[in-house]
Amino acid sequence: MACCALAALPLLAQAAPAKPHVDLCERGQRQSPIDITATHRQALPPLQFDYHAAPLRIVNDGHTVRVRFANGSRLLIGRESLTLQQFHFHVTGGDRVRGEDFAMAMHFLHKSSAGQLVSLVVLFRLGAENAALAALVPSMPPRGQAERVVPALQVDPAQLLPQEHGYYAYDGSLTAPPCTEGVRWIVLKTPLELSAAQVARLKQLFPNNARPVQPLNGRVVSESL
Ligand SMILES: [Zn+2]
Known part of the structure; x- marks a missing residue:
């Protein structure tokens, strides 16, 4: 009978209904972004940025402008090590803090060797010109153009971080289909x-690409001391 049970496996796999992306985007319970209101303040592992400048690799997919990184930059959360894959931009900012909507946010997407995704968010308010962005913006390609590689232009992701590394943390998702959950924010x-x-x-380079804030559904947001 062992043969038949094995043979039945592919049939079972076929019979399982395909879960379309919209399911998680519309019905997921742990989605991003959120409005960060009540938090649980506690000692959280410190963040250490082992970020290094790399030659610019940039693409505009019509949804956002994305800068990709090879394996040279890491985020350390306590003893955990994650590799920076890319950063990209959202206008407006997506995640809110006590109702405040930010003018822009950068998402730095990291991955551990076990496949865990960590999205690190830097929020931007309207104010003074940002010098690190000013160096990058002229190289941003128009929509739909293939990835642009500019070996002579070094991008240092550390220049796009605040000096203070206190943070909020919550369990969230990718903000675009397939809205995969299990992403740490x-x-x-x-x-x-x-x-x-x-x-x-x-805004000239891509349209408003912020997803509306999503319900917490009982999730608790941690806040570092
Ligand atoms: Zn994003």
């Missing part, structure tokens, strides 16, 4: 600034 508490002209430039 780390939102840095200290926002940076960018100018209205820089926001306008990003």
Whole structure:
């Protein structure tokens, strides 16, 4: 009978209904972004950024502008090591803090060797021009163009982080289909600034790509001391 049980496996796999992406995007219970209101303050592992400059690899897929990294930069959360895969931009910011909607957010997407995704969020308020962004924006390609590689332009992701590394943490998801859950979100508490002209430039490159805030569904947001 062992033969038949084995033979039946592919049939079972076929019979299982395909779960379309919209299921999680519309019915998921642990989705991002959120409005961070009540938090549980506690000692959380410190963040250490082992980020290094790398030659610019940039693409505009019409949804966002994304800068990709090879294996040179890491985020350490306590003893856990995650590799920086890419960062990208959202206008407006997506995650809110006590109702505040931010002008822009950068998502730094990391992956552990076990496949765990960690999205680190840097929020931006309207204010002074951001010098690190100013160096990057002229190289941002128009929508639909193939990935642009500029070996002469070094991008240092550390220049796009605040000096303070206090953070909020919650269990979330990718914010675009397939809205995969099990993504850990780390939102840095200290926002940076960018100018209205820089926001306008990003809006020219891609449309408003922020997903509305999603229900907490009983999730608890941790906050570092
Ligand atoms: Zn994002």
